[in-house]
Amino acid sequence: MSAKQTYDSHQVEKKWYAHWMDKDYFRSVPDEREPYTIVIPPPNVTGVLHMGHMLNATVQDILIRKARLNGKNACWVPGTDHASIATEAKVVQKLRAEGIKKSDIGREEFLKHAFAWKEEYGGIILKQLQLLGASCDWSRTRFTMEPSLYAAVIKVFVRLYRKDKLYRGLRMTNWDPVAQTVLSNEEVIHTDENSNLYHVRYRVEGTDDTYLTVATSRPETIMGDTALAVNPDDPRYHHLQGRKVIVPLVHRIVPIITDEYVDQDFGTGALKITPAHDPNDYALGEKYGLEVIDTINADGTMNELAQIAVGLDRFEARIEVIKRLKESGDLVKIEQYRAKIGRSERTNAVVEPRLTLQWFMKMDESAATALAAVEHGEIRFHPQSMSNMYGSWLREENVRDWCISRQLWWGQRIPAWYHGEEVYVAETAGQALEEARTHHPGLQLSDLQQDEDVLDTWFSSWLWPMSVFDGFGEDKTELAYYYPTNDLVTGWDIMFFWVARMIMAGYEFSEELLGKDFVDEHGRQPFTDVYFTGMVRDEKRRKMSKSLGNSPDALALLDKYGADGVRYGMLSSAAAGNDIVFDAPIHDGEVLNESQLCEQGRKFCNKIFNANRLLQTFELTDVAPEPAAALATRWLESKLSATITEVDRMMEEYRLSEAMVTLYRFIWSDFCSWYLEAIKPADGKISRETQEAAISAFERTMILLHPFMPFITEEVWHQLRPREAGDDCIVSQWPQPGPVDQQGLRDFTLLQDAVAGIRDIRNQRGISHGEALRLVVRRSAQTEQVLGADAGAVSFLQKAGVLVSVDLVDAAPDNGLPFLFGNDTAYLILSEEVDLEAERAKTEEELARLRGFLRGIEKKLGNERFVSNAPDEVVALERKKKADAEAKIASLEKML
């Protein structure tokens, strides 16, 4: 026999992934089979694999491989997202390092650089997914900025505009001064931060020493103040109503207005109004017709209108303004304060409320439709509780129009052309011109100005389930076959960004694209089920992120534990929607801590690998199977069937990690610890029939485990027996459960318990596992049935318990050590003296426990209402429990 061996993941993974690709197993084309479709949540084109992607991809791969084994036409569409802000920021940074300014080279040139960047780094993440084993149809790889998907976005914009769902308007928006673009509300992250509340006094006009003091967190905006406000019911300020005050530093005279909005209990009960730099102030400004003085530039510096601190950044300006207020004596006090600060999701810059002209999509109708789709069950969420979060977002009062324009170049340019104040929206400049000419016949292309802005990245991602099948193109064959897709797997953090909007797009466009008959039959929803993965957190429960540097290097993990090991480790603690706490902080590719979860996965691979090796070492004979092996084989078949049923059910309910753990236990405990030990021959010779049964069971087990751990299962599949070309685990058939012999399972459990009892005695008395003992069992209906009916039972007991003999007797032997065998007693015959007192104490302890148990049952059965109200089978069960307990007690009493 060869020396000890350990499973080596590296070479196996490389070999089989190449083989699968070579055989085109991941490829899907429409055919007569039922489709099963997943579209990947497209990662950022320049991103690198992190833990979130790995968890997400593992779940999708499990679902897609399971569907493939079930004979469906499994199609997993991969791709990447152009991620306009993130990618543009990276390209800008790279150019800056080369001494190039974005504004100097212009749009065309910049886009060339951006595409070059995409060519260089784009798709790295997809390559990394392959290392994990992801069985995507790579021939379908799509990119949100490729021509056909770009065209889809433009078409959709035009359609929505024609449907009067889009409008352009001057609004108070979230401005990112670093990226210098507007953001949607969802892209602003609000967190509590320490800040100060500055109390500043404004002198009342026409007085020398009457002041109105306001509290503000943003003193640098006072140069833009155009009013102060108090609550009309506030008695402190009744005498000031209708008066005017002088803004410090800039000496502007502004009115004191009254409005219910002002909270008397906050700060001083007086509020400064800066309509240009605060959404609420803007609303009040509109209400009272106040002047808007915009004092901040797009890059966050102060402009000339500020008069003070011109050219300084807003935060430097704050320091300067405070200094001057101190000098003028107008700063009354500074209070510590904890405030919500909004930051840009992408650049982390503090968001500046800013009045800008943007495109918006009306959301009221779409939101209502999308909400109904989940409420009515056309789309199911897993876990179901996630629909609460979804509901709270889409409820009418929380929905706001979607700001879809961005002041960037990397993205789909808005197809709107302007002629002065007029707007022409069309798919091409030519069409826009044509339309413009209906009003102005002599117009030339050069008279029209295309909108400089691009569309929000999510305005292309929301079409993903349709656009990847060219749903907006001429040929609808693919869309009609694959749509609606089946499962969407994503993190709940993009439920609003992405999931909700895809649902909206599905209901908005599917009928136009596929026709009413089609959607009436198949549905309008983009997917039928959404599986929300949890966030991957580090051992301190912080969300893993690049900025914290707490995310392990995914590639180092794969290298260390193998793809199967990592998949096992990630999934084993990942019930749907639950955050998973990952335990392996790795920095710069070096593993600092062991990941116990992945290590367990690695060991599991090793166990499977060696189980196969054992099977291969047996020497075959043509004799009939040993009785013990025959019994164990029948038991294993029942057990396997039960396991298949259980795994099927768990998969249907999206309880993937439980399904995997079930298989882990089946393989490790049932197959390896009990079954292989039972059939393992002493002389190395095994019946051909037993060997075949073992291999057959093991290969079906490999299929069951394949979705979870594809590489090791494929490898073992091929080592188990010679295979024809094309007979691969990945394309085999999911096994069907056979009959389950419940009585047989129960009887076998009894034998296992007896073996445990024997081992326990050996352990406690220090009897070597190798020393064969004699076992004597008291004869009863139960023991006769278990031991007498099948020659295998005795021989199994002998083998597993290491016994020279097993005898059924009517009277207790006088030198035996008794233990419970089912409801009866068995005696292990020892050569040495038995410490009767110690045994007696143990037996009495057990007796006391059983009596307590029996009392509980008797109480229950003595309860008239229980007997009359509980279902018959429950009562029958309790009676059985009672009888069993009584039999056991009798046995124990006899022992004493």
Place this chain on the structure above:
RNA sequence: GGUCGAUUAGCUCAGUUGGUUUAGAGCGUUGCAUUGACAUUGCAGAGGUCACUGGUUCGAAUCCAGUAUCGACCACCA
């Protein structure tokens, strides 16, 4: 401020319409054995009044109410 969720062994978590032997797994821990499939593995042990208090029920970890603690999401209080 509003809404939702969580609280089960030292740790991470299961527990699926309330009822199969007075709660399960993995890891960790303790003891013993082993290195002849398994840089290990096997066997066994300890460890939980299922957050707390009431209620519904023949029966509650499971349903209801309240309390406590934690967390998440949403919200324009300067």
